[in-house]
Amino acid sequence: MLQLSYINQHPEEVIKGLERKLVPNAAEIVNSIIEVDAKRRATQTQLDETLAESNSISKQIGMLMKQGKKEEAEAAKQATGNLKDKSQELKEELRLAEEKAKELLVQLPNIPSEKVPDGKTPEDNAIVFSTENNITLPEGSLPHWELIKKYDIIDFDLGSKITGAGFPVYKGKGARLQRALINFFLDQAIEAGYGEIQPPIMINEDSAFATGQLPDKEGQMYHDPNENLYLIPTAEVPLTNIYRNEMVDANKLPIKITGYTPCFRREAGSWGAHVRGLNRLHQFDKVELVQIVKPENSYDILEEMTAHVEGLLKKLELPYRKLNLCGGDLGFTAAMTYDLETYSAAQDRWLEVSSVSNFETYQANRLKLRYKDGKQKGLCHTLNGSALALPRILATILENNQTEDGINIPKVLQSYCGFDKIS
RNA sequence: GGAGAGGUGGCAGAGUGGUAAUGCAGCAGCCUGCUAAGCUGUGCACGGGUAACCGUGUCCUGGGUUCGAAUCCCAGUCUCUCCGCCA
Numbered sequence: 001m002l003q004l005s006y007i008n009q010h011p012e013e014v015i016k017g018l019e020r021k022l023v024p025n026a027a028e029i030v031n032s033i034i035e036v037d038a039k040r041r042a043t044q045t046q047l048d049e050t051l052a053e054s055n056s057i058s059k060q061i062g063m064l065m066k067q068g069k070k071e072e073a074e075a076a077k078q079a080t081g082n083l084k085d086k087s088q089e090l091k092e093e094l095r096l097a098e099e100k101a102k103e104l105l106v107q108l109p110n111i112p113s114e115k116v117p118d119g120k121t122p123e124d125n126a127i128v129f130s131t132e133n134n135i136t137l138p139e140g141s142l143p144h145w146e147l148i149k150k151y152d153i154i155d156f157d158l159g160s161k162i163t164g165a166g167f168p169v170y171k172g173k174g175a176r177l178q179r180a181l182i183n184f185f186l187d188q189a190i191e192a193g194y195g196e197i198q199p200p201i202m203i204n205e206d207s208a209f210a211t212g213q214l215p216d217k218e219g220q221m222y223h224d225p226n227e228n229l230y231l232i233p234t235a236e237v238p239l240t241n242i243y244r245n246e247m248v249d250a251n252k253l254p255i256k257i258t259g260y261t262p263c264f265r266r267e268a269g270s271w272g273a274h275v276r277g278l279n280r281l282h283q284f285d286k287v288e289l290v291q292i293v294k295p296e297n298s299y300d301i302l303e304e305m306t307a308h309v310e311g312l313l314k315k316l317e318l319p320y321r322k323l324n325l326c327g328g329d330l331g332f333t334a335a336m337t338y339d340l341e342t343y344s345a346a347q348d349r350w351l352e353v354s355s356v357s358n359f360e361t362y363q364a365n366r367l368k369l370r371y372k373d374g375k376q377k378g379l380c381h382t383l384n385g386s387a388l389a390l391p392r393i394l395a396t397i398l399e400n401n402q403t404e405d406g407i408n409i410p411k412v413l414q415s416y417c418g419f420d421k422i423s
Numbered sequence: 424g425g426a427g428a429g430g431u432g433g434c435a436g437a438g439u440g441g442u443a444a445u446g447c448a449g450c451a452g453c454c455u456g457c458u459a460a461g462c463u464g465u466g467c468a469c470g471g472g473u474a475a476c477c478g479u480g481u482c483c484u485g486g487g488u489u490c491g492a493a494u495c496c497c498a499g500u501c502u503c504u505c506c507g508c509c510a
Contacts, residue, residue: 044470048479055479058491062441077490084490247467374450 001365002108003379004037004101017111020118020327033104040097047090054083106215110362112327113336115299119326125339129310130321135345138404143346144395145277147402148174151422154278166267166282173422177397177409178285180416181390182260185287185312189387192308194258194289199238201261202229207241210366212333212359222264231264235288236384243292243369248380250373254301255292258387260285278391279351285390291383294371295361298381299336302358305385306338309354312388315412318396319343321350335360342392346399351392356385398422 007014011030018026057080064073117126148154153174159167170178190196208214208230213221222231232238239259248255263286289308293301306322313320323339330337334357341350361379364370369380401408406423414420 041470044479048470051480052478054490059441061490065441073490080490 001105001362002111003361003365004033004105007033008037014111018108020112020116021109021330022120022328023109029104029108033101036097036101036104040094040101043090043094043097047087047094050083050087050090054080054087057083109216109332110330110335110359112330113299113358113360115324116330116336117324117326120328121326122329124326125329126324126326128322128324128338131319131343133319133343133345135319135343135400137345137400137402141346141399141402143277144344144398147398147407148277151407153177153422156277164282166280168278168281173417173419176417176419177394177413177422178390180413181388181393182285182287184413184416185387186258186260188308188312188315189258189287189289192256194256197239197242197257197259199232199235199242199259199261201232201238201264202227203232203237203241204229207237207244210244211237211240211363212366213237216332219268220266222266232261233265234263234386235259235261235286236290239288239290240292240363240367240382240384243380244367246367246369247377248292248369248371250294250371253292253294253371253380254297255290257290258287259290260287262286263389278395281391287387289356289385289387292364292369292380293383294373295378295381298358298360298383301381301383302336302338302356305383305387306340306356309340309356309385309387313340313342313353316393316397316410318393318400318410320353331355331357333357333359333362335362342396344392344396344399346402347395351396353392353396354386354388356383358383 002014007030011034015027015030018030023029057076061073061076064070064076117124119125142150145156148156151173153171155169155171156165158169159165162169186196202224205214205228208221213230213233217233221233224230238261239257242257243255262283264283265281267280267282289305291301291305310320310322320340320342323341325334325337325339337355337357339352340354340356341352343349344351359382361381363382364379367382369382370377371380397410398407401410406421409417409420409422
């Protein structure tokens with residue numbers, strides 16, 4: 001959530017930023033927020049004055065009663081009658097103004113960093129880096145949705161039987177490769193100084209709001225109305241919410257945590273022609289990195305985290321490229337995002353396998369996550385990144401490493417898998 | 424699922440309708456020379472003010488009663504204990 005004080009002080013910057021993020025009526029919304037907030041402050045001043053008067057009379061009544069001056073006390077009681085009515089009205093006005101301001105504020109996304117390129121669609125994303133793609137596939141090479149059948153390692157039909165479309169069953173070497181990737185990613189994160197966490201995979205409404213999934217992604221999460229809990233769409237939510245309502249000592253920063261979880265997404269309305277196989281799922285596995293940092297470091301940390309993810313892709317020997325997302329393609333809560341995409345030779349497509357984002361104070365403001373540095377206090381910056389999401393990594397490994405007599409397992413994974421080839 | 428107990432500042436812990444005691448810790452200032460002690464001030468949010476400072480709210484949350492609620496009433500929530508069920 002954007003900070004009210006910032007909106008009040010820099011309305012033009014905010015409007016410009018929101019327009020870069022393609023928010024319609026940005027100026028209109030910002031101006032009404034400023035207006036409602038001014039109204040809120042004026043009302044509070046009035047209310048405070050009314051309550052102060054009422055409190056002071058009440059104290060006098062208390063003293064008079066002690067001294068046994070009953071008639072004077074009764075007279076003073078009369079005086080508080082209309083003060084109470086007035087304060088009730090003002091309280092209601094204040095509540096309405098606060099509600100209105102929050103309602104407007106909550107629908108505004110984060111504004112992009114200066115480093116974010118202008119643009120409206122994914123075509124406008126800046127390609128920051130790309131590896132050479134010198135993959136030559138054998139004759140008759142197959143996309144992963146054929147390979148998994150050929151080697152019987154992932155079964156979509158079985159998943160449909162048990163649950164439904166988009167819930168695959170991993171079998172045999174498929175299951176083992178999956179587990180190998182999870183362990184490899186976690187070990188690499190731990191080596192890079194992240195503390196491992198196993199969080200709950202259901203979250204309450206407060207958590208979903210604090211990291212920005214609510215109200216923005218309301219319809220995209222699986223929801224249990226009995227308990228009002230949501231299945232996590234990403235470990236970002238439980239990991240970041242560990243620090244909700246916390247005041248962190250500045251010398252404890254940066255906080256670096258990692259966690260493996262399954263992730264659940266309804267993906268309502270987003271199924272299309274090129275989302276076959278592992279490209280889009282309702283349930284998938286991911287290892288997530290989260291950092292909570294001092295504001296002045298956050299962009300250096302963004303580079304550091306992205307470099308970590310690039311390191312994983314290099315170790316897996318996968319061709320990849322790095323994109324700096326343009327304003328129009330940025331997520332709701334992000335100030336800046338690097339997307340990492342691997343190249344799938346068999347599909348001749350780039351597949352997004354990681355998003356590393358700096359949220360600046362947007363999440364911290366909702367989380368009420370602050371740091372204390374001596375006397376200085378302020379909102380932390382939060383960052384997170386996938387390191388990595390498994391299905392598309394699995395897809396590119398299967399497709400790019402296929403040979404006539406089987407699929408070669410990348411060297412770094414062989415000890416984790418206990419085999420070097422799927423055949 | 425049933426029954427009971429409880430939720431007060433960073434921590435401990437009093438407080439049954441009239442200014443949230445007290446202790447410990449941390450921080451700041453003052454004072455003092457002997458391995459440290461003493462004194463004073465220090466929660467958070469919002470509002471007003473250049474500032475010093477002032478006001479309002481805040482005793483799990485939300486309502487209610489009252490001139491006035493940590494305290495009384497209602498609802499919710501969380502924690503603990505016992506019983507039941509159970510991987």
